[in-house]
Amino acid sequence: MSQLADRWRDPAFLDAAHAWIHEQLDTTAPVVGIEQTHVTDWSTVLRVTTGAGQVWFKANDDTMRHEAAVTGVVAARSAGRVPAPLASDPGTGWMLLADAGPRLREVVPLERSLDRWHDVLDAYARVQLACEDEVDTLLALGLPDRRLHTLPAAYADLLAGLDGADPRLPDASLIAELCDRLAAHGIRETVQHDDLHDGQVFLGDGVHQVLDWGDACVSHPFFTLSVTLEGVIAWGVDDEAGSEDLEPHLAAYLRPYEEHYGRTDLRDAAALAMRLGWVCRAINGALPQDPGSTRTRLKMFLDARP
Template sequence: MTTDGRRGWADAQRQDEARDWLVGRLAAAGRRVTGPVEARVRPWSLVWRVPTDAGPVWFKANNPGTVHEAGLLAVLAELAPDHLLAPIAVDAARGWSLLPDGGASLRELVGGQPDLDHWEHALTAYAALQRAVAQRVEGLLALGVPDHRPERLPALLSDLLDDWESLRIGADGGLSTETYDRLRAELPAYADRCRRLAEIGVPATIQHDDLHDGNIFATPAGGYRFFDWGDASVAHPFGTLLVTLRSIRYASEREPGDPVLTRLRDAYLEPWTDAYDRATLVEAARLAVNVTTVSRALSWRRSLDTADPARAEYAEAVPGWLAELLTPDEV
């Protein structure tokens, strides 16, 4: 059976199939379910918190646009075991994964207030993960992880600009015709920026694309584990900074270009200074943050590839992120 997210998780047969699978995988791991599951349903996934006799576990079922996450988790846990939870089980074809509980997220640990020391260490750990994975990107692409490498992005942007349904041209919450025309006119310059970013030569690797403090576990030993990889792609690593620095900026009520954000950017870039001078890395970061707005629009389009009527709540995300290409963040 392959993933059929369009049936929706209100479908009783689909829920029974998932319960049978997770009960069987837990039994193989020497665990049993001890109570009712707690469910969270989004257009792109179903998540169950499952109580067991050895503590809670988490079941996630991805819909078609993010189905690659399950197989990706298994590979990342193998390549960077210090930075991911090892899955109890995965069914890559169906997009199902079963994970142990990771404890407190970084957001929960710091009470929603950005802790810059934590972030400095977390970003260094995340960079180490990306470097460890860089030699295996062809295997990730074979799993179905989207290819958002700089040399691919101009064609992907052109394709996205042809998707009037997703961009909702002229509709409430969609792109205005003026913004759409500006984006069309921006294509050659965008291709030039992507070309320059590729020329710098920082190897493509896994790029989380939604790395904020709610998607990081802080371990008791002081380490960090990263989760929720449904938006991930094979891309320029520095594209991560788009969401990460923006989330920190908003949470700490700082302005773009604040020295604190520069400090965190530099902490993240530090692991690459063995091969590139800092000025080149900063140039690459600025380019990557700009071109990654297209990656974010594409990830939202994949996430909303479902008949679930709840998708309408998030429909503005695709045109919203694409319009950000015209007003790049300062990093």
């Protein structure tokens, strides 16, 4: 366990978290037990067993403290596809969420199919569209600003601080050119999950829901496609590179955008965004203690996928 993660094991933190959980739940669903099930450098999750079922507590470090408030805003515009917190604290960023059922990570191996992603991607695109007018609100809550006009300078700063950066990486002028090309397609920037994989999608009561908005940012919406299509779905059911046809999944994601914008010419924008999205992910997900992940994401950009 790293020193950064030690904070979540600290008895003072756990005592305060337990007290807050009891304060929020005991009058309606008395707490039976609390177990710490997940610890990372940046967050922790506690499973709370109550007389009415399981509830989940989450705490983030300062870089993701906005997640609870952002989740509330996005949930209100999601038509039930993003669960709203049962309770949250604006000072600490702590939140409680109802149990959302099994994850796609457990469901897909049993069904031997990725077809559920069609519904997930359609619904998620509609959430993004519904949040187009909420950008100022989301930024005010602390959601990172990764809009196209911010990326060239952020990319230059990232390279300047990255030891062992691939010498083939271009300077920021190419990133600026790609951003200008993508902006010319006229798709509005909005909330973007930035880490949408099979561990973040849950199936509760037959409805796919998207959780864990801690890595979210405001950016070009299509940047989602980098992680979700290239980084996850393309690997198929058996984790083999290139084993899944991405076209049906891309079509499912783009369909709400085609309907909303009255266009059928978004494939070029999607292809460009899928490449540039790795730059956004490298910037947005950069951790000083994990430069290897940053290098991997920049390599995906260099490989010019798709």
